[in-house]
Amino acid sequence: MQNLLSEIKKCTLCEPHLELGANPVVSAHQNSKIVIIGQAPGIKVHNSGIPWDDASGKQLRKWLNVSDEDFYDVEKFAIIPMGFCYPGKGTSGDKPPRKECAPLWHKQLFDNMPHVELVILIGMYAQKYYLKDKAKRTLTETVEFYPAYLPAFFVLPHPSPRNRFWLTKNPWFEKEVLPTLKETISKIIS
Template identity: 40%
Template sequence: MTDLSALIADVRGCRLCEQRFAATETAHAPQPVLRAQPSARLLIAGQAPGMKVHHSGKPFTDPSGDRLRDWLGLDAETFYDETRVAILPMGFCFPGYRKGSDLPPPAICARTWRASLMDRLSDVRLTLPIGGIAQRWHLGVTSNVTQTVANWRDFLPDALPLPHPSWRNTGWLKRNPWFADDLLPVLRARVREVLDA
């Protein structure tokens, strides 16, 4: 079996979607963004990098990352310690825009890489699937994000589903105060428990 570092190098060299991305409004080249080491105990499974992350080459280097780190109760140093925290979005490249909105990640990315990567992350104790695509893959749910996140207790202790931390979800957060009141304290405690073990 290929070790994780070699597999990540293969992912970073992936060009499966090169023509697809060249045909988007942003006409960009693939740039897979992911972080992981075999010792990681926390897995953040997002959707796909945005344009800012595409340019930085580092996940969650945008306001969504600031909000996510606040939700988790982690400073940037801990968040980016890939020996403890793996960050593997469902699509590793920025998928581009259509009419000003991010496109969904191409399904071929997860089909090609995800199972092999997950097989090599055997120390993960908590998975945080962010958004519907990640929740369907990791939790096997068919419900929408609000229903899945509202049922967060059903997935403990191994997973906690989250909405996307984007500013676009500020209205969702206001309409669902239970997320901050009930889920976030448990999330922070579980993250600390997993990382401190």
């Protein structure tokens, strides 16, 4: 696993398309139990090199009901984005994750993590890639349908502060989905 992670950290495949250059952000361990697959690092994470080291990460840890210590324990959580490098600024938020990373690296990472019990798919890019035709038409429908993807996958919206309107429009998420998520996580990591 260490050799693979070193290889990923040196990857410059999409560098010509990245405004700030390549800086792959990923964390995993052969004993990881839960894999978090999000979109791509934001500018703050690009600069720190620490996955989910931003407001979205704070919100995600709250949703999971885990401490920073547990979240960054690689034997508990592997953090593997769809795109490992900051894709740059788009018209409304960041650009989509680069398409090269997941096909190139995800299977190799999963092949080195035989103890994974749950994969958390955050946002439409991860959900469409992993659920394929089982993903619903919209992210909202997919998240509403979350029990159908268990026990292998748990689907979530992005925890970005930009999604506060989505959370306001969909109060069922905090009432119904988050308690199940917290209970599922707690059982796996305790």
